[in-house]
């Protein structure tokens with residue numbers, strides 16, 4: 001159930017994965033981007049943890065606290081995108097507690113923010129299949145991993161990786177990997193299935 | 194006659210005019226450009242005077258000394274253009290002492306450097322009619338002043354003034370004015386007529 | 387109604403440098419910048435962008451950015467701002483210089499935008 | 509044959525800032541800059557441009573500039589330089605970033621030039 005506690009659990013799992021894989025995310029980003037995706041998100045992870053140390057009043061304020069932590073600390077494209085996603089969750093969670101609806105809205109806000117759609121080798125290539133699976137109730141770790149893996153053979157047409165064009169093919173998108181962590185932890189706390 | 198002395202006289206007249214009108218040239222440039230044409234050329238004028246304090250060996254070295262002073266001190270578009278002109282005079286004066294031929298070559302080098310031709314509201318709008326008159330032997334102060342004045346109604350399509358497009362109409366081009374000084378002094382020392 | 391310019395870059399020195407360049411041809415145009423993250427690292431900051439928009443003394447601003455991630459943070463800041471902001475997908479340095487020179491010359495927004503449309507590369 | 513990048517701007521901080529930005533996506537590409545006049549004022553310097561070309565450790569360089577007057581001084585420096593210099597009339601920041609990212613990825617000059625041709629605005 002969507003509560004302050006389950007969100008905090010979800011976020012704690014995500015921030016731990018981010019910090020444990022900070023070097024790996026930087027490495028992935030250094031191949032097709034500017035090498036800072038891990039460092040960017042690690043700054044955000046610390047800020048999220050700090051923001052959730054004292055439990056927020058309710059679900060919307062929890063999402064808002066996460067959004068603000070990300071927006072003010074991450075600094076890169078991923079900060080604007082994850083920040084937008086959690087801001088949208090903040091708004092939508094005032095209307096519904098249906099996590100699938102909330103995720104769907106968040107994804108649409110990200111697409112608008114990034115002027116992007118699935119197939120462009122970004123984190124949206126993880127969001128789209130996972131949100132679709134969530135609608136059907138068949139999210140599994142394999143669905144998530146397959147989505148992350150699918151970015152490998154794509155040619156980037158958005159974000160920094162788009163500058164290297166063809167040369168982006170054959171490498172995982174760093175944002176897809178960090179979104180993979182996000183959904184694995186969401187699955188583990190039982191907020192999607 | 195083209196000698197080290199007549200060139201020095203020519204240059205001294207020009208640098209005096211530039212320094213006396215430094216504020217005016219800046220003012221003209223501030224209307225349609227960045228307001229530094231007087232300051233740029235005044236730096237060059239000091240450098241030219243310093244370079245000619247000890248008389249160079251011959252005519253080509255005199256032109257070269259002027260070119261180097263301009264190139265190393267002026268810094269703006271006018272530095273590259275006048276620098277190119279005097280470098281070309283240096284080269285051409287090794288082949289001829291005909292000032293009209295030398296001026297013609299210098300003008301062509303400037304056109305190439307600036308990717309520009311007369312009619313674009315630049316110093317070339319002074320060079321072109323004056324060099325043409327020099328070929329016919331009928332340069333007069335009025336010919337020079339008319340050429341400077343002709344830039345007033347032109348629309349700039351090269352240089353910084355081109356950024357303001359239509360708004361450049363109605364104002365003299367600062368480089369045309371400084372080239373006016375150059376030719377007035379050339380006429381006065383009797384190197385064209 | 388006055389028009390100002392906001393420069394957003396991942397690098398503080400780059401934003402400041404563009405301002406210096408543009409000011410040369412636009413002495414009377416209000417120009418503010420947002421460069422780098424809050425920690426002074428490479429990146430952009432919604433808070434800094436907000437501050438650049440709000441502290442600009444003009445009633446409306448024209449905004450220019452370097453890379454796509456700056457655009458996203460800029461668009462977040464714009465949504466939060468009460469001041470009208472016009473965002474252009476044009477060459478950063480050349481676009482800002484063009485806008486500055488034209489605003490200095492007193493042309494209207496439509497004319498500035500027409501010129502800027504020729505510098506669209508993003 | 510190695511390829512490097514030379515950034516020429518009227519403002520020293522702008523040139524340095526572009527280098528900082530480009531380096532993020534091009535850690536192994538040699539990038540040198542020439543910004544401002546010899547006196548540190550706003551403008552460009554043939555001597556500084558020459559130095560940026562010569563001190564660049566690459567065998568050939570791709571050169572980017574801000575405004576037309578920088579291009580003229582750059583073209584003077586190129587005529588004096590023994591090193592091959594490719595000059596592009598493209599958006600300064602976006603062009604240099606594109607070239608840096610592509611060179612870092614190991615693409616050849618022809619491919620870089622093809623991408624740059626889409627950023628031609630001068």
Ligand SMILES: Nc1ncnc2c1ncn2[C@@H]1O[C@H](COP(=O)(O)OP(=O)(O)O)[C@@H](O)[C@H]1O
Pocket residue numbers: 029033034036037038040041075076077078079081113114115116121122123124158159160173174175176454455
């Ligand atoms: N326009 C976009 N739309 C969707 N996702 C994007 C876009 N631009 C970048 N991304 C995502 O952001 C990730 C890079 O994040 P990060 O490295 O933190 O930011 P930056 O690219 O500014 O350095 C990419 O791997 C990609 O997944």
Ligand SMILES: Nc1ncnc2c1ncn2[C@@H]1O[C@H](COP(=O)(O)OP(=O)(O)O)[C@@H](O)[C@H]1O
Pocket residue numbers: 222226227228229230231233234268269270271272274306307308309314315316317351352353366367368369576577
């Ligand atoms: N492309 C060009 N071709 C010919 N003349 C030019 C060109 N660009 C600028 N100029 C001349 O240079 C003058 C401006 O010189 P200056 O103010 O010293 O340089 P900057 O424009 O770099 O500040 C203009 O008034 C014009 O006469």
Ligand SMILES: [Mg+2]
Pocket residue numbers: 029033034035036037076160
């Ligand atoms: Mg990155």
Ligand SMILES: [Mg+2]
Pocket residue numbers: 034036076077428429
């Ligand atoms: Mg980054």
Ligand SMILES: [Mg+2]
Pocket residue numbers: 222226227228229230269353
């Ligand atoms: Mg000027």
Ligand SMILES: [Mg+2]
Pocket residue numbers: 227229269270550551
């Ligand atoms: Mg200047």
